[in-house]
Amino acid sequence: LTALLLQPKRWSLIKISPAHLNILGKTWPSAHTCNVGAFVIGGEALSPATVRLWQQLSPGTRLINEYGPTETVVGCSFYDIPLAAHLEQQVSIGTPIANAQIYVLDSHGRPAPLGVEGEIYIAGAGVARGYLNRDELTAERFVINPFVSTPRSRMYRSGDLGRWRDDGTLDYLGRNDQQVKIRGFRIELGEIEAALVEWDAIKEAAVVAFGADGENRRLVAYVVPKNAGFVLDVEQLRARLKAQIPEPMIPNTILVLEGLPLSPNGKVDRR
16 A cells, blocks of 8 residues: 555545554655545544554645444544644544434433443434344344434444534444454454354353554453363464454464453453
């Protein structure tokens, strides 16, 4: 991508993930101008550090932070970051696009007050019909929209957490389940754990994502052998996983424990 952008040509728009944008910025030749009109950034959380890096490298390039699950046309909300914005904390995901509505609801399905965390629900013309041959999951995620009078109008329950700012823009605060984003890929930690325990030698498994969203985020798997004293061949296990799950889901590190730590109520203590 660097070689492409160094060509003597003006690029009006580049769609890119935060991790790739950060790598591009860190390897960009300082003596060259970046001839890009706008970066549209999506797929995972955008860090303020990446924004500051590109504000220094290319002050005239627009940075547009985009949010939206695949089930709602990917980009259903955006934030056109002001060129001179000084960002110290998280980067807003902005406001809904035309023909989209976003609600932040509490656990009772009521709109959360300004500044209060809730789950993000998305409605409008871009909401998909559901999942192919997954009726149960469709019923769980695509629910009736009680905020409009249109019959059978639905909204998508994203599983993402957010909160409204005083200026009417939206913050993304992470997930309310075991789903994480690694370099723009949507990953269910439970699927990796299920693949691990399919091996007869493993009794239990837990997978945790460490690090902030972006290029430094890593997956660490903890496994408990069925038999005490068993020596786990990590490379053999990794090879088995590669035959079952996609490459982005393969843990960076696999550690063996005598047992998984438990909370007082008997659940795995992921902290």
